[in-house]
Amino acid sequence: MPEIRALFWDVGGVLLTNAWDHEERNLAIDAFHLDKDEFEKRHKESVQPFEEGRISLDEYLQRSVFYQPRTFQPEEFKQLILSLSKPKSDVLEIARRLRGKFLMGTINNESRELNQYRIKTFGLAECFSLFVSSCFVGIRKPDERIYRMALDFVQRAPEECGFIDDRPVNVEAAAKLGLCAILLRSPSQLKSDLQKFGVEI
Numbered sequence: 001m002p003e004i005r006a007l008f009w010d011v012g013g014v015l016l017t018n019a020w021d022h023e024e025r026n027l028a029i030d031a032f033h034l035d036k037d038e039f040e041k042r043h044k045e046s047v048q049p050f051e052e053g054r055i056s057l058d059e060y061l062q063r064s065v066f067y068q069p070r071t072f073q074p075e076e077f078k079q080l081i082l083s084l085s086k087p088k089s090d091v092l093e094i095a096r097r098l099r100g101k102f103l104m105g106t107i108n109n110e111s112r113e114l115n116q117y118r119i120k121t122f123g124l125a126e127c128f129s130l131f132v133s134s135c136f137v138g139i140r141k142p143d144e145r146i147y148r149m150a151l152d153f154v155q156r157a158p159e160e161c162g163f164i165d166d167r168p169v170n171v172e173a174a175a176k177l178g179l180c181a182i183l184l185r186s187p188s189q190l191k192s193d194l195q196k197f198g199v200e201i
């Protein structure tokens with residue numbers, strides 16, 4: 001088995017809570033009394049360009065929330081979104097222990113503003129030197145091109161790269177290309193799966 005040289009991590013649901021998934025959207029729907037069906041329909045229509053970096057957070061909110069007059073301001077809505085991001089300390093600690101031993105990168109689906117806020121707020125650049133975020137590269141997981149791009153960036157064979165994600169579909173796509181892919185279920189399971197690939201914590 002080739003030695004692992006690079007580790008790629010999903011961010012939402014792995015290193016941090018999700019940025020803007022069902023749970024976060026439901027909290028915002030309740031807090032701002034939005035019509036859930038209408039909002040979700042509009043979210044679905046704009047989430048791809050939003051996460052591929054083709055529209056800004058302002059444009060996304062304009063399309064999904066502020067297409068009609070509201071009693072609250074976009075800034076209040078943004079503050080709520082940002083306040084929902086929390087670290088997943090156990091997994092962050094595992095990643096921190098591995099920095100310096102492996103080339104550390106992310107492969108994640110996130111919009112530009114939330115991604116940059118989260119990188120800065122949680123000090124991710126201290127642990128990771130490469131951010132293959134959908135908003136920077138214009139491709140989202142599980143499209144295989146995003147994994148190929150990450151391999152091109154680090155110039156390593158798929159077997160030399162680990163990948164950790166909390167969604168089966170993303171893990172399956174990485175495994176299909178030959179990466180050592182791990183579906184995260186718990187911090188202890190992550191440690192033992194990393195050890196199976198020769199990565200000692």
Ligand SMILES: [Mg+2]
Pocket residue numbers: 010011012013014165166167
């Ligand atoms: Mg995730």
